[in-house]
Amino acid sequence: MLFFILATNRLNNMATITNKTDGIEILDSHGDTYFIKYANCKLIKRDVLNIYDNSERRIGAAPIRLTFAEVTSPSTANLDALYTTVRNYID
Secondary structure, three states, X not given: OOOOOOOOOOOOOOEEEEEOOOEEEEEEOOOOEEEEEHHHEEEEEOOOEEEEEOOHHHOOOOOEEXXXXXXXXXXXXXXXXXXXXXXXXXX
């Protein structure tokens, strides 16, 4: 399976996060798709949701940074709810 990983610090647009069979898929409004396997996914919640690919080859890579307002699906009321939803995907 091919893995498409974000190399920039921020999407700066709208995005959807989809729970797939073996990982999460992030699709931005430019049509770019990023996939991170569950075992390699690391979340950090600060003022935005940081999603890291923590795989061996990607350690030190820039995170995907999203505010809850940038995420159109899953639709959540705030950053805490977005974090909980994505965390439930990967747990």
